[in-house]
Amino acid sequence: MQYSLIMGQESIKNHLKQIVKTGQVSHGYIFEGPKGIGKFQMARIFSQSILCRVQGPEPCETCPSCVKANTGNHPDIHVVDMMEDSIKRQDIDGILDKIYTKPYESDRKIFIINESHKMTIQAANAFLKTLEEPPEDTIIILITTNVNLLLPTIASRCQNFRFEESSYDEIEKALVRDYNASEDESRLLAGYSKGILQRAINIKNKTFDLLTLRDQVLAIIDELMDVGRSTPFRFEKYFDQNKNQIEEIIEIMMIWFRDVLFYKIDLKEKIVNVDKLEWVVKHSKKTNSIKCSEIYGHLQMTYEDINNNMNFKYAIDHLLFKIQEVKHG
Ligand SMILES: [Zn+2]
Numbered sequence: 001m002q003y004s005l006i007m008g009q010e011s012i013k014n015h016l017k018q019i020v021k022t023g024q025v026s027h028g029y030i031f032e033g034p035k036g037i038g039k040f041q042m043a044r045i046f047s048q049s050i051l052c053r054v055q056g057p058e059p060c061e062t063c064p065s066c067v068k069a070n071t072g073n074h075p076d077i078h079v080v081d082m083m084e085d086s087i088k089r090q091d092i093d094g095i096l097d098k099i100y101t102k103p104y105e106s107d108r109k110i111f112i113i114n115e116s117h118k119m120t121i122q123a124a125n126a127f128l129k130t131l132e133e134p135p136e137d138t139i140i141i142l143i144t145t146n147v148n149l150l151l152p153t154i155a156s157r158c159q160n161f162r163f164e165e166s167s168y169d170e171i172e173k174a175l176v177r178d179y180n181a182s183e184d185e186s187r188l189l190a191g192y193s194k195g196i197l198q199r200a201i202n203i204k205n206k207t208f209d210l211l212t213l214r215d216q217v218l219a220i221i222d223e224l225m226d227v228g229r230s231t232p233f234r235f236e237k238y239f240d241q242n243k244n245q246i247e248e249i250i251e252i253m254m255i256w257f258r259d260v261l262f263y264k265i266d267l268k269e270k271i272v273n274v275d276k277l278e279w280v281v282k283h284s285k286k287t288n289s290i291k292c293s294e295i296y297g298h299l300q301m302t303y304e305d306i307n308n309n310m311n312f313k314y315a316i317d318h319l320l321f322k323i324q325e326v327k328h329g
Contacts, residue, residue, distance in 0.1 A: 001045045001070060002058050006038040007174050007197045008166045015161070016042070017057035020049045025108075026159050027134040030116075032147045033163025036198030040081075040114055042163075043141045044069070047077045047110040050139065065106060075104035081114045092123040099130055099138050108137045116142035117149035124151045131157045165195025175200060184274045191255060191272025210252075213245060217252045218279060224324045225286050232320030239316045246306055254299045257326070260284045261292035286327040298322045 003013045019025055029046075031039040045059065048069035054060035061070070068074040078098055080091060095111060103109040113119075119127065131140065131154060140158075147155050147162075166174075168190040174197055175186035181204065192210055193200035202208035220235050242249060259271045263284045271280060302319045306312060 001041070001048060002061070003042075003045055005045070006041055008170060009038065009042065009163055012042065012161050012163065016046045016049070020046075020052075020055065021057050023055075025050060025139060027139060028131050028154075028158035029139070029141045030147055030150070030155060030158045030160045031141060031143045031163065032160060033145070034165065034194070034196055035145055036196045036202070037163045037165070038198070039143045039163055040112070043112045043143060044077070044079075046141070047112060047139075048074075050108060050110060051076060051106045076106045076109040077112065078109065079112045079114070092119070092126045096126060096130060099135060103137055108139060110139045110141065112141045112143065114143045115145075117144040117146060121151075124154060128154050128157075166197060168193065168195065171195070171197050171200055175204070179204065187274050188272060192252075210248065213242075213248060214252045214273075217249055218256065218276065220320075221253065221256060221283070221323060222279065224320060225283055225327045227327065232317060232324060235320060236313065236316065240313075243312065246312075247303065250299055250303045250306075253323075254296060257292050257295050257299070260287065261289055261296070264289045264292065291326050295322060295326050 031043055033039050048059040048066055051065045051069065051074065052059045053063035053065055059066050065074065069077060078095065080095060128151060142150065142158060144150060147160060171190040171193050172186045175181040175189055176183060179201060181189060189200040189203055192203055203210045220238065224232065255272050259273050259280050260283045262268065262270045263280050273280060298319065302315050305315045
């Protein structure tokens with residue numbers, strides 16, 4: 001695998017290449033960043049590169065070590081991928097046993113711990129001991145969505161790399177270039193990507209069915225904006241059933257009203273829901289730009305209220321009434 005497999009993150013790639021080139025490899029690294037941004041893949045490529053017999057800036061792909069790393073069968077690259085809720089002590093014991101044995105065929109051995117913030121305190125403490133006096137040939141890469149969830153004593157002993165979101169423009173281009181998306185489709189997917197290419201790809205191939213959720217939410221908005229046709233209480237059940245997706249639902253609503261606003265103020269090239277343009281036009285005729293901005297602000301507030309554990313039913317009822325008020329009388 002080569003670094004070009006991962007989109008963006010150029011400064012991290014350059015830094016990692018430099019580490020291998022100069023041979024100044026440390027014992028502990030933290031790769032921090034949102035889910036799906038490529039941390040795990042970067043850790044695998046970095047590991048392959050460290051163990052590559054050629055020791056160039058990129059893995060050579062042809063030496064015996066690279067061939068094994070590419071198939072995930074390198075005996076000196078140990079991956080702990082957390083399927084369970086917390087990294088259990090016995091899992092860590094298993095790793096620690098390996099830490100204190102010699103590498104099988106390389107001069108180093110590497111441990112990649114995915115979702116490392118899920119370690120229990122006991123596991124973390126066992127790990128800390130290892131990081132305090134690491135065996136010379138051992139490298140540990142901890143992967144996490146949030147470095148603050150790791151023990152500070154662990155974090156301070158590692159070199160931290162923070163992965164940043166990509167721009168929507170970069171994601172659009174990558175979708176057209178590498179994933180066979182049309183320009184309209186890539187605009188839509190990038191708009192819902194949160195700056196994470198993998199999220200856009202998951203929406204495209206429906207491993208994450210965001211567009212069905214969007215269609216349901218748009219149907220509710222449409223009904224609320226249609227004079228006198230329903231009362232918001234009708235939708236309480238829907239929100240209750242989809243409570244665990246409320247952040248996505250609110251974000252869909254925000255993107256929607258932003259699109260309506262963009263249409264009204266003649267910024268049509270910024271509209272995300274390009275496949276629903278007829279609806280954008282329809283809703284834009286029922287409202288004005290001030291009300292669109294108001295509901296956008298109210299959606300932000302609802303998002304915070306729900307995160308601050310405000311009464312869910314109350315927050316949703318209030319929101320639905322507000323959406324009904326978006327249409328001008
Ligand atoms: Zn190689």
